[in-house]
Every structure is written in C-alpha cells, then in structure tokens.
Amino acid sequence: MRKSALFSLLFILGTTLQAQYTETINSNRPGQSQGAFAVGTNVIQLETGAYFGNDEHSAFASTTDIWGIDYQLRYGLLFENLELNLTGAFENQDISRNFLGTPDESTVRNFKSNTIGAKYLIFDPYKSLEEDKPNLYSWKANQRFKWKKLIPAVSLYAGANFSFGDNPYLYEGEGKFSPKAAIITQNNWGRWVLVMNFIGDKLSEEYRSYTAMATLTHAISQKFAVFGEYQSIWSDIYADDLVRAGAAYLVGKDLQFDVAGLINFKDTPSRWQVAAGVSYRFDLHKMDEFLEDSNEGNKRRRRSEKFGRENENEVEGNGDRGQ
Numbered sequence: 001m002r003k004s005a006l007f008s009l010l011f012i013l014g015t016t017l018q019a020q021y022t023e024t025i026n027s028n029r030p031g032q033s034q035g036a037f038a039v040g041t042n043v044i045q046l047e048t049g050a051y052f053g054n055d056e057h058s059a060f061a062s063t064t065d066i067w068g069i070d071y072q073l074r075y076g077l078l079f080e081n082l083e084l085n086l087t088g089a090f091e092n093q094d095i096s097r098n099f100l101g102t103p104d105e106s107t108v109r110n111f112k113s114n115t116i117g118a119k120y121l122i123f124d125p126y127k128s129l130e131e132d133k134p135n136l137y138s139w140k141a142n143q144r145f146k147w148k149k150l151i152p153a154v155s156l157y158a159g160a161n162f163s164f165g166d167n168p169y170l171y172e173g174e175g176k177f178s179p180k181a182a183i184i185t186q187n188n189w190g191r192w193v194l195v196m197n198f199i200g201d202k203l204s205e206e207y208r209s210y211t212a213m214a215t216l217t218h219a220i221s222q223k224f225a226v227f228g229e230y231q232s233i234w235s236d237i238y239a240d241d242l243v244r245a246g247a248a249y250l251v252g253k254d255l256q257f258d259v260a261g262l263i264n265f266k267d268t269p270s271r272w273q274v275a276a277g278v279s280y281r282f283d284l285h286k287m288d289e290f291l292e293d294s295n296e297g298n299k300r301r302r303r304s305e306k307f308g309r310e311n312e313n314e315v316e317g318n319g320d321r322g323q
Contacts, residue, residue, distance in 0.1 A: 026039060031195075031244060036121060051275035116159060123154040156182070157181065230242070
C-alpha cells in the first residue's frame with residue numbers, strides 16, 4: 001500500500017514538472033555542492049577525480065599527507081525531475097606524530113564515504129513563473145531589476161550513508177548506516193550560476209553534522225568556466241570553514257575536465273588540497289522526451305548550436321586559407 005502511494009505521488013509530481021535534460025553535460029564538479037537540476041531520464045553520468053593535500057594539526061602535533069579518489073555516479077530515472085546518485089571517496093592518510101618528543105607514523109586507508117540517494121526538483125521558477133513581457137512604452141521599466149530573478153529552483157535530497165567491514169574512518173560507536181538529507185537551491189543569471197546546499201548528515205548518530213555550501217560559477221566562454229565555493233561545517237567532532245576555487249573545460253557536449261584547490265583558516269587542523277577530475281555523460285536520452293519549455297535546456301541548446309556554428313565557420317575559414 002505504501003509503495004503504491006509513493007509511486008502515485010512520484011507520478012503526479014513527474015507529470016506536473018518539466019524536463020531537466022540539457023544538450024551539454026551538467027556536472028556537479030569541480031565543487032562539492034549538488035546542483036538543483038537532474039541529469040535527465042536515461043542519462044548515465046560519471047564524475048570522478050583524484051586529489052592530494054596535507055592536514056597539519058597544531059594541538060596534536062601531527063602532519064597528515066592525503067591522497068584519494070572521489071566519484072559520483074548519476075542516473076535519471078522515470079521522470080525528468082528525478083535523479084539517483086552514488087557519491088563516495090576512497091582516501092589514504094599517512095600520519096606522522098611527535099608526542100612529547102616521541103615520533104610515530106601510521107597509515108589509514110579505506111572508503112571515507114559512500115552515500116546512495118535521490119534528488120527531486122520540486123520547483124523551477126524558469127517555468128513556474130510567468131516570463132515578463134517587454135514594456136513597449138518605457139525603456140526604464142524594461143531595465144528595472146526584477147525581484148523574482150532572486151527566486152531559485154529548489155530540489156530535495158534524501159540518502160543513506162553506508163560502510164562495510166572495519167572502517168577506520170568511522171568514529172567509535174558510529175553505525176554503518178545513517179540517513180542524510182539536503183535542501184538544494186539554484187539561481188541561473190545568464191553567465192552566472194549560484195548553487196546553495198543545506199545538508200544534515202548522519203542524522204541517526206550521536207554526532208550529527210550540518211553543512212552549508214554556496215557555489216558561484218561564471219562561464220567565461222562556451223567551453224571555459226571558473227568557480228568559487230564556501231563551505232561551513234558544524235559538528236561536535238569537527239567544525240571548519242573551507243574555501244574552494246577552480247575551473248572547468250568543456251570538450252564536446254558530453255565530456256568535461258576540471259581542476260580545483262582548497263584551503264581553510266585554522267590550525268586544528270590547517271588544510272590544503274588540490275584536485276583534478278573528469279565528467280563524462282552516456283547520453284541515452286530520447287529526443288522526444290525533450291520538452292521545449294525547459295528554460296535551462298533551451299539555453300544550453302542555444303549555446304551548443306552557437307558553438308557548432310563557430311566550429312563550422314572555423315573549418316570553412318581554414319579551408320579558404322588552404323586554397
């Protein structure tokens with residue numbers, strides 16, 4: 001009975017909301033936040049990368065060299081607004097301590113995190129709000145700031161952390177399964193995109209964690225974009241403020257490369273990391289599933305068409321010069 005009710009609810013939501021499929025890849029990398037929009041039905045997307053860095057803890061007199069691989073597998077299922085995803089990281093830590101003049105070294109290596117979850121877009125202002133028509137009698141009225149541009153797209157996320165075996169990254173007494181939830185917002189302002197995540201993690205555990213993230217991305221060109229990200233973490237075990245910055249480069253419509261860096265502003269521990277990664281989309285989306293009133297998709301499609309025309313003109317120009 002509950003399964004039937006849940007399926008009915010998803011069916012109703014799926015028929016009232018619009019398409020999320022875009023003509024070019026829509027990756028969450030190189031930041032750590034999730035965008036509000038799903039990848040689109042029958043789209044399989046892999047986002048992965050390697051990172052290394054160092055943590056230095058002044059109170060524990062320890063230095064930790066870190067390297068790892070993070071990954072995210074995303075799949076659009078049933079409806080354009082629904083996405084299933086698996087997110088995780090495998091990390092190695094080489095720890096050096098010097099306690100009261102006694103040196104000690106150890107290594108920790110395992111899956112630091114694994115979370116399977118679902119994201120669903122519940123509100124898209126680019127389709128739900130009526131678009132302003134131009135005022136034929138007032139230039140000033142057309143240039144006036146529209147407050148409704150501040151209204152974001154909103155998605156809800158629910159997931160579960162899981163771990164198997166004797167994992168050294170689990171705190172003493174921590175369960176191997178715990179719930180995770182998030183509210184995700186996204187504003188698209190031309191070449192600028194603002195994504196915000198509000199996350200509650202390990203909600204069934206004694207030491208819960210709460211995170212707020214804001215990621216601002218700017219498209220420099222059709223292929224190149226830069227981003228900055230602020231992340232604040234609250235927990236009885238670990239609290240921090242992190243800043244990330246980096247860039248992404250689009251190759252074709254299904255492949256993206258990226259680089260990024262991370263720093264914080266305290267010494268318990270002080271942290272830095274650098275990372276590089278790739279995102280690739282297996283696009284099995286059917287063309288007849290694309291809805292013309294998908295504002296996000298239409299903008300990306302126009303950019304792709306412009307990119308294609310520029311390539312054609314470049315090829316023709318090279319041909320003329322060859323003659």
